[in-house]
Amino acid sequence: MHKSIADCLRTHYAELQGYVSAGMESDKTEEKLFMNANENPYELPGLEGFNRYPEPQPKALAKAYADLYGVRTDQLVMTRGADEAIVTITKLFCEPQKDAVIICPPTFGMYGVNASAMPCGKIEIPLIKQEKTYALDSEAIIAAAKDDSKNVKLIYICTPNNPTANSFDHAAIVNIIKNVEGHAIVILDETYAEFSKQGSLTPRLNEFPNLLILRTLSKSYSMAGMRMGCFLCADTDFVALAKAKALDAYPIPRASVEAALHVMSDEIREHAQANIDILLTERDRVAKELEAMSQIRTVYESDANFILVEMDNPADFIEFAKSRNVILRDFSKGEFTKDCIRISIGTPEQNDIVLGLLKDF
Ligand SMILES: Cc1ncc(COP(=O)(O)O)c(C=O)c1O
Secondary structure, three states, X not given: OOOOHHHHOOHHXXXXXXXXOHHHHOOOOOOOOOOOOOOXXXXXXXXXXXXXXXXXXXXXXXXXXXXXXXXXXXXXXXXXXXXXXXXXXXXXXXXXXXXXXXXXXXXXXXXXXXXXXXXXXXXXXXXXXXXXXXEOOHHHHHHHHHOHHHOEEEEXXXXXXXXXXOOOOHHHHHHHHHHHOOOOEEXXXXXXXXHOOOOOOHHHHHHOOOEEEEXXXXXXXXXXXXXXXXXXXXXXXXXXXXXXXXXXXXXXXXXXXXXXXXXXXXXHHHHHHHHHHHHHHHHHHHHHHHHOOXXXXXXOOOOOOEEEEEEXXXXXXXXXXXXXXXXXXXXXXXXXXXXXXXXXXXXXXXHHHHHHHHHHO
């Protein structure tokens, strides 16, 4: 049996007529008199251009993303952050009360939340805990995806993984993608790929018909506030369908487009890369200092801009840090992250504050 991406789509998408916005009917980049979208003709001072709706999928931005990720413009769908990509993908593939997604906890919570919102099934195949890192349970993932009674549509793999911070071997990921072809689609979340020594699988996108990759400007390009992300897929028919049928009318705000184009200029990209380099040096310094602290039991290997640590009295420490105006993420009650907290890497000064708090605690 060979199932293409189109075969995995919820069946009603074949018939569904997507909304045709005024912005889709005419090209806003051309000089024309636009009287078709009930926009206000008057621009307000300092807000020039914002009286007009943005392009639904801005062409200049698509070109910039395509150049950034080394794909073609017809292989990407722009969304408000990777978060909206997850919402859109879940909506496209997961039939409520019937289909299921595979999630490998501990991992990013939005995969499960979106599945529950449909609602569709969540099959949890926990990561295998190793001494200082975590591994995918490839055999169990492949077996579940191939079990037709489980109706698995999507398999989420996050690398580097949030909150554990480690990357998974590309060979292991490719093995899963290949083995589940015809059964399920792998959603590879590369939100933190720019921090990773192992790098990205995006250059290999065209090898895998059942692969979708999530990318974002939020982390490595310091753009969390602008909500800019996308998903990538080699299947251009699917990409066209997703754009036509599954997105909001004007998903990408004008101000975000302008900011994103600026970010992707050579000058700012170099700046962003220099920041990444500093963050990685700092991460290694922080990890080393944490290793030496008696209340820290495990410093998990990190290939990202955050570190997961297992420690004594984690909840008390989180409260102590809060009392000193430092907010950390508490995972200590999680089934798969007992006694763990997650520390985002900041500037050297910010990191020193966190390390100082641990010493005072
Ligand atoms: C693994 C992972 N995926 C996706 C996201 C969402 O990213 P965005 O800001 O692009 O919506 C996050 C945010 O923390 C994340 O950790």
